[in-house]
Structures are given as C-alpha cells and as structure tokens.
Amino acid sequence: MQPRDVRTAEDARRIVEERGLDHVRVAVFDIDGIMRGKYMAREKFLSALEAGFGFCDVVLGWDSNDQLYDNTKFTGWHTAYPDAPVRILPESCREIPFEDGMLLFLGEFAERGEEVCPRGVLRRVLERAGRLGYDVNAAAEFEFFLFEETPHSVREKNFRNLVNVTPGFFGYSMLRSSVHAEFYRELLDTARRMDFPIEGLHTETGPGVLEAAIGVDGALAAADKAALFKTYTKVLAQRRGWMATFMAKWSPEWPGQSGHLHVSLKGRDGRPGFHDPAAAHGIGDLMRWFIGGQQALMPELLSMIACTVNSYTRLIPGFWAPTQASWGVENRTCALRAIPGSAKSQRVEYRVAAADINPYVALAAAIGSGLWGIEHRIEPTPPVEGNAYEKEFPDGLALPRTLGEAADRLRTSGAARDLFGDAFVEHYAATREWEEREHRKAITDWQLQRYFEII
Known part of the structure; x- marks a missing residue:
C-alpha cells in the first residue's frame, strides 16, 4: 500500500503494519504555521487512530520562540497547560524519503482546541x-x-x-x-x-x-x-x-x-x-x-x-x-x-x-x-x-x-x-x-x- 492510497483509519493501520514500523511521526501546525510533532510508538498510534491523542496545548499558547503568551484565554498558567485532544488525519499520510520508509501523519486539534486551531478555522x-x-x-x-x-x-x-x-x-x-x-x-x-x-x-x-x-x-x-x-x-x-x-x-x-x-x-x-x-x-x-x-x-x-x-x-x-x-x-x-x-x-x-x-x-x-x-x-x-x-x-x-x-x-x-x-x-x-x-x-x-x- 502506498501513502497516497491511505484514506481511512483502517488504511493507516494497514500501511503501518505492512511496513513493520515501530514508530511513526505525527505533527500539527501552530498559530505561526510552525510544524510541531513527535515520534509516536506504533501501539499508541494505532489506538490514537480511533480515539485521538493528547497534545500539550502549549503549542497554541506560545510564540515562534516558545515564549508563553500572557494575554490569551484559551490556555496559559491559569489553565495549567493541559493536554488538548488531537485527531489524526489518515488521508494526510506521507512517506519521509530520507527516513527509511518512515511515515508522517498530520493532526488537527479537536473539541475546544478546534476553535483556535489554524487548520480548523480554514476547514x-x-x-x-x-x-x-x-x-x-x-x-x-x-x-x-x-x-x-x-x-x-x-x-x-x-x-x-x-x-x-x-x-x-x-x-x-x-x-x-x-x-x-x-x-x-x-x-x-x-x-x-x-x-x-x-x-x-x-x-x-x-x-x-x-x-x-x-x-x-x-x-x-x-x-x-x-x-x-x-x-x-x-x-x-x-x-x-x-x-x-x-x-x-x-x-x-x-x-x-x-x-x-x-x-x-x-x-x-x-x-x-x-x-x-x-x-x-x-x-x-x-x-x-x-x-x-x-x-x-x-x-x-x-x-x-x-x-x-x-x-x-x-x-x-x-x-x-x-x-x-x-x-x-x-x-x-x-x-x-x-x-x-x-x-x-x-x-x-x-x-x-x-x-x-x-x-x-x-x-x-x-x-x-x-x-x-x-x-x-x-x-x-x-x-x-x-x-x-x-x-x-x-x-x-x-x-x-x-x-x-x-x-x-x-x-x-x-x-x-x-x-x-x-x-x-x-x-x-x-x-x-x-x-x-x-x-x-x-x-x-x-x-x-x-x-x-x-x-
């Protein structure tokens, strides 16, 4: 299966298992359009395909230099920077050419985070x-x-x-x-x-x-x-x-x-x-x-x-x-x-x-x-x-x-x-x-x- 053929959570599960990947890369884009993400273990990723995963909402609460906003309501010290739910987008699957078959999946913030998520506002x-x-x-x-x-x-x-x-x-x-x-x-x-x-x-x-x-x-x-x-x-x-x-x-x-x-x-x-x-x-x-x-x-x-x-x-x-x-x-x-x-x-x-x-x-x-x-x-x-x-x-x-x-x-x-x-x-x-x-x-x-x- 090729990354461009992935459309559903089941497709994403299949391509990860076919490649025998121990980890995949997941990422979101913050308010400044900067890509923020991490490597995620296979089992956690497969679970997140259905239920989503938590991503520290500080990425919507800091600037391009990782300095914390002191004037926003969505997140800050007053909320203690909790995890915000993120949904994985199976159709965003891509292979990173220089990482030996590693796959990348984009995500977007869900629930309350969706209101301020850059991808969410465009959608x-x-x-x-x-x-x-x-x-x-x-x-x-x-x-x-x-x-x-x-x-x-x-x-x-x-x-x-x-x-x-x-x-x-x-x-x-x-x-x-x-x-x-x-x-x-x-x-x-x-x-x-x-x-x-x-x-x-x-x-x-x-x-x-x-x-x-x-x-x-x-x-x-x-x-x-x-x-x-x-x-x-x-x-x-x-x-x-x-x-x-x-x-x-x-x-x-x-x-x-x-x-x-x-x-x-x-x-x-x-x-x-x-x-x-x-x-x-x-x-x-x-x-x-x-x-x-x-x-x-x-x-x-x-x-x-x-x-x-x-x-x-x-x-x-x-x-x-x-x-x-x-x-x-x-x-x-x-x-x-x-x-x-x-x-x-x-x-x-x-x-x-x-x-x-x-x-x-x-x-x-x-x-x-x-x-x-x-x-x-x-x-x-x-x-x-x-x-x-x-x-x-x-x-x-x-x-x-x-x-x-x-x-x-x-x-x-x-x-x-x-x-x-x-x-x-x-x-x-x-x-x-x-x-x-x-x-x-x-x-x-x-x-x-x-x-x-x-x-």
Missing part, C-alpha cells in the same frame, strides 16, 4: 463555501532565500554578513540552477514523494533566492501542502549545511519574499464559478463580488496575512508589494490580481501575502473574505490600470502600517467574528498583540546606530 471557512454551493481550489507560491550558513553560524554572526548560496542578480537563471542541480532535484523529488508537487521552480532576482509554485488542489489540501513545503525546504537545506528563510524581508537591500495565494471556485456540478465569457475579461458576477469582499475586508484581516512585525517592512511602495487594498486585471502592482483566461484557469491571486504566512490562516482570510463578498454582493472599486503605487484610493482601503494596528482591526471586525468565530478572533488577535509587544522590547541596530552617541 470551517470551506464548510461555509460548501453551504453556498461551492468548492474552493487554491495554490501557493513562495520565494525564499538560501544561505551557506547553519543554525549555529547565523547566531555566531548575529545574523550579519551572511553568505548567500549565489551572488548578485540572476532571475530565471539556467546557470545557477544547473550548478546547484542536486539541490533542485532533491527538492523536486521530495516534493513529489511527499505529495506537495512543485509546478515550477526557478531563481528569482537576488542572491540565492528561489521561487517555487506548488500544484493546485482543494484549499484544505493546498494549505497542508504549502505548510509542508515550507518545513521540508528548510529541512533539506539544513541537511546539506545550508539554511532557507521565509521571512517577509530579511534585508533592506532586497525586495521582500512573496507567498502569493491563488484561489478559484467551482460549483458542485464541477463547473468553474469565476469565468463568464460574456463579461469584460471573463470576470463574472461571482468573481467580481469575491474580489469585492477580499478588497473590502483586507484592512480588517491583514494581521491574518501579514502576521509578523517583519511583514510590514515589505509593504512599502516600489518593492513588488502592495500598500493599499487595490485590485487590477493582470496587474502585479495590486494587492489582488485578477487572472483571466480559460474557465479552468481563471482565478484571483492574493498578492499581499508574503512567504512568512501561516498557510491555513492566510487562506482562511483570503477565501473567507471572498465568500463574504459573494454573500453581500460587494462591488469592488474600478480595477487599477497602470501603477497602483501612484493611484489615489479611498481612506478605507489603506492597509494598517503595523502588526499592532492590524491586530486591533481584526479584534473589532464584525465580519471576522462572523467568518472565523469569536474564540479564534480573540485568540489570534491576542497572539499578534503579544508579537508586537515583544518587538517593542527590542533595542535594534538602527536605534543603537542612530542614538547611542549623538542624542
């Missing part, structure tokens, strides 16, 4: 789409920088003077990709074998920067694939003595790293929902309202997409990142790019997203806001023609400038509470407020250089 948004009569397809594409560094060396250097795997500019370089063909091949093969296949992989403009486009799938599976891609790209890089970063912007000298999301709808009859051959650019009512909802709610939901303090260093004019909730047809200066084409290929590209996204949370925002637009028949502004950076927009379309401001907009958003639930909005907003507060404690190099001697 609820997709259930909403189902009630409206639509299925959602999605795909992610990521830019990431590669360095000839290790986790030890970057700390020894205090993250300065890092060595990229290649120098200078050279987008779409056949030279660079041929010189490092072994890494490209390993990444492509791992992605194929772990079921997050890459449609396109190439160098971008900048030192050691690559872009990968992951194949389209149903939105929940697409989020799984995006999250796994980020994790295992970093794993493969570190296994060869390199490092990959998915920060929104790691250097002021280079553009930020995108994490664009492509979304389309289809009816339960399988027919694409966005394409109308009689409409301008083929953009029918459904697609127009979907864009209208995305545009209207983007300022309120931005913290779900621009989720780190660093995210906001990317959202500046002239660096291929939007600064307003703008949209246009085939316009890469806009936050939303309508991509016309055939009925099958027509879609919306959610370009405000960077590589640092939690794919589950970001897709929940991108899809949920579009569904809200359909439900309320929200008309977008006229599409931008030309450079969106030079256009005037209504005040209501300006994006928050900081993570703290964005978190506050989310907390007070009635639409967000309707789409994602009060528990998720309260918990997620609190985690972003914590992140902003941690940032304000830092004494940066810029502050030292500017004030240490002169002020």
